[in-house]
Amino acid sequence: MVVHVPDYFFRTRDGGASVFRVDGDNRHGRLDMDQIASINMRTGDVRPNGDRVLTAEDHEAINTWIADRKETLEWRQMDDILRAIDQMNATAHWAQSKATDEQLDMVTDTLLMAMHDLRSVLVRKKAAALSKDADEKAR
Structure with a gap:
């Protein structure tokens, strides 16, 4: 079974992510993940890890991930609001029909x-x- 291994892995955390370059093609036959940068979504900062210099390919992958992540977070926020509306309706029904004094x-x-x-x-x-x-x- 052939498994596609991505070139990058983004470990999400509150307000950002750690960026890893994935190496699945090494002589040991195992996945190696090398942290190359940290992303701060609030400020837009991308800080290379240690004295590492990020390549154009690294920057492109990071910028694509940031754009996708922003879209995902915006979608989740709207979903939360729509769920809140449903919850408000359920609360009104509860207050009218089931709630005790x-x-x-x-x-x-x-x-x-x-x-x-x-x-x-x-x-x-x-x-x-x-x-x-x-x-x-x-x-």
Whole structure:
């Protein structure tokens, strides 16, 4: 069975990754992973490991991974928001049909504050977007 071994492996961590060059074609017949860089997704920094100099191929692989990772994280964030909407609907159903008075007492104030905060942010953002659209149409 032939297994394709990638040239690079990215060990994800909070806010970035460690980059390894993979060597599967050596005389020992084992996979060797040599750490070549660290990526900080927040700042966009790519720091070579030690005194290593990254090749153009290294940079290309890293930049491709960063672009793919950003897309994945953005997709996950939207999925989380869509799940939150589902959870809010489930919470409304629970509050209306299943919750006891004691359970409602435990969560009502916190839920109302969180919903008020969310509503305030959404209304402010929507008003800003509508104002921007009106300004653009007026031009």
